Amino acid sequence: MSDPLRLGIAGLGTVGAGVLILLQEQQDLLRQRCGRALQVTAVSSRDRYKNRGVDLASGVTWHEDARALAKAAHVDVVIELIGGAEGIARQVVETALDAGKHVVTANKALLALHGSELAARAEKADRALCYEAAVGGGIPVVKAIREGLAANRFERVYGILNGTCNYILTKMENTGDDFDKVLLEAQGLGYAEADPSFDVDGIDTAHKLSILASLAYGTHVDFPGVYIEGIRHIGALDIQFAREFGYRIKLLGLARRTARGIEQRVHPCMAPLGSPISEVGGVTNAVVAVGNYAGQSVFEGPGAGAGPTASAVIADIVDIARNQILPPFAAPSSRLERAPASPMDLHQGAYYVRLTVLDQPGVMAAITAIMAEQGVSIDSIIQRGRAPGAGVPVVLITHETEEARMNQVLAQLTALKQVTEPPVRIRIEKL
Ligand SMILES: NC(=O)c1ccc[n+]([C@@H]2O[C@H](COP(=O)([O-])OP(=O)(O)OC[C@H]3O[C@@H](n4cnc5c(N)ncnc54)[C@H](OP(=O)(O)O)[C@@H]3O)[C@@H](O)[C@H]2O)c1
Numbered sequence: 001m002s003d004p005l006r007l008g009i010a011g012l013g014t015v016g017a018g019v020l021i022l023l024q025e026q027q028d029l030l031r032q033r034c035g036r037a038l039q040v041t042a043v044s045s046r047d048r049y050k051n052r053g054v055d056l057a058s059g060v061t062w063h064e065d066a067r068a069l070a071k072a073a074h075v076d077v078v079i080e081l082i083g084g085a086e087g088i089a090r091q092v093v094e095t096a097l098d099a100g101k102h103v104v105t106a107n108k109a110l111l112a113l114h115g116s117e118l119a120a121r122a123e124k125a126d127r128a129l130c131y132e133a134a135v136g137g138g139i140p141v142v143k144a145i146r147e148g149l150a151a152n153r154f155e156r157v158y159g160i161l162n163g164t165c166n167y168i169l170t171k172m173e174n175t176g177d178d179f180d181k182v183l184l185e186a187q188g189l190g191y192a193e194a195d196p197s198f199d200v201d202g203i204d205t206a207h208k209l210s211i212l213a214s215l216a217y218g219t220h221v222d223f224p225g226v227y228i229e230g231i232r233h234i235g236a237l238d239i240q241f242a243r244e245f246g247y248r249i250k251l252l253g254l255a256r257r258t259a260r261g262i263e264q265r266v267h268p269c270m271a272p273l274g275s276p277i278s279e280v281g282g283v284t285n286a287v288v289a290v291g292n293y294a295g296q297s298v299f300e301g302p303g304a305g306a307g308p309t310a311s312a313v314i315a316d317i318v319d320i321a322r323n324q325i326l327p328p329f330a331a332p333s334s335r336l337e338r339a340p341a342s343p344m345d346l347h348q349g350a351y352y353v354r355l356t357v358l359d360q361p362g363v364m365a366a367i368t369a370i371m372a373e374q375g376v377s378i379d380s381i382i383q384r385g386r387a388p389g390a391g392v393p394v395v396l397i398t399h400e401t402e403e404a405r406m407n408q409v410l411a412q413l414t415a416l417k418q419v420t421e422p423p424v425r426i427r428i429e430k431l
Helices: 014-025 027-034 066-070 087-098 108-124 141-148 163-175 179-188 203-217 236-244 306-321 363-373 403-415
Strands: 005-010 038-044 077-080 102-105 154-160 247-258 261-272 284-291 295-302 348-358 378-383 391-398 424-428
Touching (some): 005 014, 014 027, 027 038, 141 203, 141 284, 141 295, 163 179, 203 261, 236 247, 236 348, 348 363, 348 403, 363 378
Parallel strands (some): 077 102, 261 424
Antiparallel strands (some): 154 247, 154 284, 284 295
């Protein structure tokens, strides 16, 4: 047997404690699979005296400063589980790579914003930078796209990448409750943070999508190039109408190569009922990769939580223990392409639009006149209920059109005096 692989864990929160527990409980299995022991030699966290439900074995050095752990002589692999794109997490990763350590992280924000630069740093140091846990929690989707599907060009890659949003949308469908009520409940259950904006505004999904897009298209990670819309504006009525039209609303991250560059979009979508993604409920995540030779692969599983995330972190450690070290993204950094972001205005698709209008004669004519003027054809239009003088919902489904045209239509509809609330627009996806 080779020498043990010495691990330094920075951050002992949900994931860090989960990693310690898994390493303890599965140590014999891991020793067999790696051909060597995995030994935690150093840890760092803010509060030394917090009970984390896990015993630190003797021989583990506690570092007050995680940057000291990152360059400690008795550490071969630094596992960054603090989080955040800047500050201490970034410093730990940079210090570790510069000190010649391998790095494993679950930090999608860090990779989305600095992934390319960190990958170049890792390659220069001839060290690993692994991040399986950063996308899809326990689902081994980074490996699947980078390794298992390496022979494919990807027609598209998309998925449900945020369990909080999927939980909220699923609960809204099951209960008929509105977003605000379900969000409060999700916070009570620990499925949503006190400040839920990273999740419900689509930023977390966008971080993960930018990593997936880079892996699938061999491009530099381009988080600023992601079009982002969250789920706050989705109403219980939209969920109900979606079903009537044969869809389910999902917050998706979608990436595609187009003639104009890489399209990366995060927004609520009408996913056709019966499509694999529409069936994924609750906190579960799923990624669909459509390869030109492999066809469609669907990966589904828990996208977060101590156990699944620790499983992904340790898969990376096992790779390092086996000496399987790859460039962090689809190719060595020097070969990654700097592709432009495909402008969202040029996106083509069909749209669902829900208007709240005063129930007055002539409203439908005014709406259809705007659509005709902008050259957007209507597939169906329905008005629900009668309430003379009050607001009633009118729902339009359009045929395929360009996003810029649709933006014009929405601006004009919003300006109509009979329209009493901002329109809700949801893109319809062919999946
Ligand atoms: N939770 C999940 O299910 C999940 C899933 C996928 C990816 N991730 C990613 O995994 C990472 C960790 O997430 P988490 O949920 O485990 O977060 P968490 O529970 O908030 O844990 C963060 C840990 O970092 C420690 N920390 C904060 N500042 C520090 C500093 N200056 N020096 C040393 N340690 C410091 C905290 O210390 P104290 O405990 O002492 O306060 C805490 O133990 C994040 O990048 C997250 O995005 C999480």
